[in-house]
Amino acid sequence: METELEKEQALIEAILFLETEPLDSATIARVSGLSKEAVEKAVENLKERYSAEVHGIEIVQVGGGYIVSPKRELWEYLKERYGKKNDSKLSKAALETLSIIAYSQPITRGEIESLRGVAADTMIRLLLDRGLIKETGKKDAPGKPIQYGTTKDFLKFFRLNSIADLPKLDDIDKERFELNG
Amino acid sequence: METELEKEQALIEAILFLETEPLDSATIARVSGLSKEAVEKAVENLKERYSAEVHGIEIVQVGGGYIVSPKRELWEYLKERYGKKNDSKLSKAALETLSIIAYSQPITRGEIESLRGVAADTMIRLLLDRGLIKETGKKDAPGKPIQYGTTKDFLKFFRLNSIADLPKLDDIDKERFELNG
C-alpha cells in the first residue's frame, strides 16, 4: 500500500517535471492513468516534500494547475542565466496581458484570463514587479476581485502623455489603409 | 554550516531543474557562483536523495554533465505523452564504423578501412555531419593522416557518461577475440 502510493507519487513527480505549463489535476489524472483523488493526494504530498528548506524547487498552484518552479528566494541567483531565456515567448505573453490591461482597465485577473484563455498570475506578477501595472481597486462583484490598471511608469515607458493618448484600433486601420493619413 | 550546505544544494537543484542539456560541474559552479567542490558535493547529495524509490526523477550523468531525467522504470507510463522516437537511427554500416572509431580511437580512415574491408569515406562524412565523431589530430605517419574520435554528442546519443562506459565484451568473447587480436 505504502509503496503503491510512493510509485504513484513518483510518476506524478516525473509528469510535473516534464511539463512546462501548469497542469490541472484532471489532466494529471488522465496522463498518469490514476484517479483524480490519488493525484490530488500525491500532489499534496509532493508539495509538502518540496516545501522543505533543502529543496530549491517547489510545486506551485497557478490558475488551477500545478507547476514545478524554482523557489522565489533563489531567483536572485538564477536570474542572470534563466531570466532572459525564451524571452520571445515571455514578451509575447507579457505584452498580450499588458495590452489587455491598458485597453480594458480596470480589469480583474479573471477577466484577463477569460480573454487570453490562459492563467495570468505570472504575467500579472511580472507586470506588477515591473511597475507597469498596479492594483486600482476592487470590482463590485462577488469575491471583490482586485482590478488592475496601468501606472505612470507605463505612460513613461510608452512615451505617452496620458492614457488618453493610447492609440485606438481605428488608428491601426487608418494606418493600414492610409485613409486619413 | 548545515543550512549553508542545504541552501547550496537547493540552488543547484533549481539550476539542474531549469536546464534541458547536461551541465558539467564547472558550468554549474559558474552559474551558481559556488566552488566546484561545493557543487560536486551537493550534486552527490542530490543524486542520492533522488535515487530513493519515492522520487520519479533522478540525476543522471551524461557525457560528463548532469541532467535531471524521469526514472527509467516510469518511461513505460510516460512514453505516450512525452516520448520522442529517436528517428535518427544509424544504419548498420554507420554503426559499425562508429563502433570501430569508438573502441579504437584515435583512428585514421585507412585503419578503419582495413578493419572493415570497405571504403569508409561516406560513413566518416556521415558521422562527422551527425556530430558523432570529430577530427582529433593527425597521425605521426607518412601523409599525416587525420585521426578521428568520438564527440560529446556521441556520449549523449548513447547515454554514456564517459568513453570508459562503452559496453564491454563479456569474458568469453574477450578470450575468443583478444588472444588473437
Next chain:
Amino acid sequence: MSEDATTLADAKDSAQRFHLKDFEGPLDLLLFLIKKNEINIYDIPISEITEQYLEYLRYATKIDLDNLTDFYDMAATLVYIKSRMLLPVEIDLDEEIEDPRRVLVDKLIEYQKFKKLTDLMEEKGMEAEWIIERKKIQRPLPFPDDEVLWEQIDIWDLLQTFSTVMTSLTSERIIDLYEEVSINEKMTLIDELLETKGDFMFSDLIVHRNSMMDVVCAFLAILECVKERVIRILQNKLFGDIRICAYGERIENGNGAGEGTGAH
C-alpha cells in the same frame, strides 16, 4: 516448379539479399560463409570458401561500385591465398612456416570482434530509441529587471497585440472594439489626473471635443466616480467648468473652488 525455376529463384533470392546489403563488406560475407559451413576459422578450406565467395559475387550485380571493388579485392586475395596454399612448401625446420591464411584470419577475427562490439552498441542504441525529456526549458522566471525583454516595444506593438488578442476571441467574448472611448477609459483618466494634478477640470477629461461619445463617457465616468466616492465635484457657476478633486481632499467651500478655477 521446374528445377531451373527453383535455381533461378535461389539465385534471385541471394542477389536480392546481397543487394539489400546484408553484408557490410567482404569480411562480413566471408564470416557469413564460414559460419554457414561450420568451418573452423583457424583452418579455412580456402578453395571451397573461395568458390562460394565468387558464387555470391556473381549474383551481386547491383551493389554500388565502391563496395563492389572491395568485394573483388577480397576475391583476389582469396585466389592468391589459394594459389599459395597449392604451392609446395619447402620445409625448413629452422623457420616457422607462415600460413598464407594467417593475415586474413587475423583480420577476420578482428572484424568479428568489432561486429560483436557493434551489436553491443546497437543494444545500447536501442535503449536510446525512445527518449523522454522536457521539450523546452521550464517557464522562464519573470524577473522584474529584465530590460532586454522590453527594449523594442512601442505603443503600436501594444495596440497591435491587443488587436490580435481581440480578433482571436470567439464571438461570445467579443466586445465592441471600435467603441472610441469607454467609461472605463475615462475613469482611468480620472485616476491619472487625480494622481498627477490633484484636482482638475471637467474639460481636462475631454480629449476629442467634437466627439459626443467622448463627452458622454466623461460625464458617466464622473457620475460613477462620485457614486464610488472616489471624487468630489464642484462647480463655481452655472454652466461653468466642473472642478474635480479626490473625495478625501479637504476643500474650503466656494472660496477654494474659485481659487482652483482661477489657477486654470
